[in-house]
Amino acid sequence: KQEVTQIPAALSVPEGENLVLNCSFTDSAIYNLQWFRQDPGKGLTSLLLIQSSQREQTSGRLNASLDKSSGRSTLYIAASQPGDSATYLCAAKAAGNKLTFGGGTRVLVKP
Amino acid sequence: ETGVTQTPRHLVMGMTNKKSLKCEQHLGHNAMYWYKQSAKKPLELMFVYSLEERVENNSVPSRFSPECPNSSHLFLHLHTLQPEDSALYLCASSRLSGSPEIASTDTQYFGPGTRLTVL
Numbered sequence: 402k403q404e405v406t407q408i409p410a411a412l413s414v415p416e417g418e419n420l421v422l423n424c425s426f427t428d429s430a431i432y433n434l435q436w437f438r439q440d441p442g443k444g445l446t447s448l449l450l451i452q453s454s455q456r457e458q459t460s461g462r463l464n465a466s467l468d469k470s471s472g473r474s475t476l477y478i479a480a481s482q483p484g485d486s487a488t489y490l491c492a493a494k495a496a497g498n499k500l501t502f503g504g505g506t507r508v509l510v511k512p
Numbered sequence: 513e514t515g516v517t518q519t520p521r522h523l524v525m526g527m528t529n530k531k532s533l534k535c536e537q538h539l540g541h542n543a544m545y546w547y548k549q550s551a552k553k554p555l556e557l558m559f560v561y562s563l564e565e566r567v568e569n570n571s572v573p574s575r576f577s578p579e580c581p582n583s584s585h586l587f588l589h590l591h592t593l594q595p596e597d598s599a600l601y602l603c604a605s606s607r608l609s610g611s612p613e614i615a616s617t618d619t620q621y622f623g624p625g626t627r628l629t630v631l
Binding site for chain 2: 405432433435437442443444445446447450452453454490492494496498499500501502503504505
């Protein structure tokens with residue numbers, strides 16, 4: 402059974418610092434690894450999707466890497482801004498459209 | 513309206529009430545999902561519908577009863593809930609992963625959720 406873990410559970414940084422969020426998964430038989438953002442009390446917004454054959458994806462200030470052999474993905478957010486404050490969730494996609502989510506990392510960027 | 517919508521956004525109910533949550537997607541997708549998000553627990557998949565047929569039921573108690581009348585609408589009927597059922601209930605939709613190509617490139621689109629409180 403796939404298990405996804407995110408460390409740390411919470412992170413607080415001053416504006417301008419780079420953010421590094423970690424995600425680990427136990428079963429490497431995945432179709433893709435996805436990162437989502439969730440604002441308080443809201444739904445999830447997809448940020449980046451890394452296919453199992455890829456090693457990284459980039460979108461603006463966001464960069465996500467994937468190392469299937471070690472069961473790890475990392476989300477980097479460059480030059481953080483207060484608007485980046487949210488919970489970030491990673492999810493591993495397996496057969497049958499199933500997404501297994503980590504517990505999330507709650508990020509606070511202080512102005 | 514576009515994307516995935518959910519109503520109501522907030523619901524407070526007693527343990528003896530019967531209520532329904534509604535989800536609607538305007539993305540032309542053929543798969544829909546119900547998730548439960550409790551405080552301090554990872555997002556849990558409850559049900560998966562593919563082409564209006566339930567294909568996944570993750571050991572969810574029978575007090576939760578899903579219904580998918582067509583590919584655009586998904587309901588979650590609630591009855592005799594417990595206080596521990598209080599949570600954010602999220603609906604999502606996606607294309608069907610009929611091929612490895614779609615499976616590896618596709619994502620799910622989430623609604624804003626219904627915040628449920630059971631008294």
